[in-house]
Amino acid sequence: xxxxxxxxxxxxxxxxxxxxxxxxxxxxxxxxxLAKELSFDAVIHMGDVTDGSVPEIIGMKLLKxxxxxxxxxxxxxxxxxxxxxxxGLSADVLTGQKETCYFADDQDHKxxx
Numbered sequence: 001x002x003x004x005x006x007x008x009x010x011x012x013x014x015x016x017x018x019x020x021x022x023x024x025x026x027x028x029x030x031x032x033x034l035a036k037e038l039s040f041d042a043v044i045h046m047g048d049v050t051d052g053s054v055p056e057i058i059g060m061k062l063l064k065x066x067x068x069x070x071x072x073x074x075x076x077x078x079x080x081x082x083x084x085x086x087x088g089l090s091a092d093v094l095t096g097q098k099e100t101c102y103f104a105d106d107q108d109h110k111x112x113x
Contacts, residue, residue, distance in 0.1 A: 003039075006109070009039065009040055010041055010043065010044055011035075011040050011042075011044070011073070012044050013043070013044070013046065014046035014047060014082075015046075015048045016050075016066065017051040018049060018050050019050065024069075028069045031069075031073065032069075035072075035074065039075075040073055040074070042075050043073055043075045044077075044078045044113055046080050047082025049062075049063055049066055049079060049082070050062050067079065
């Protein structure tokens, strides 16, 4: 099936719980393989990027790496904080915004994420 301009394709993730010794390397490889076949309009992570059990400085490093990995799909990345994320990171660190914002509008597709 071929995509049309009206199609909106996004990758939806949740509960990655990335930690040392976890499965992120395999997950990242699967995401990048899929991104080669599809052109995502957005990557949306619904929370619990990390497992919240590491100190904030390590959580920040993990979040940066995960965000970079997801950005390499070529699509904009939207991250919502989850309860485990907030154990070690603040919402503004996760979302990149000072104010809490749980949505983003895509005018081309007339959709609110």
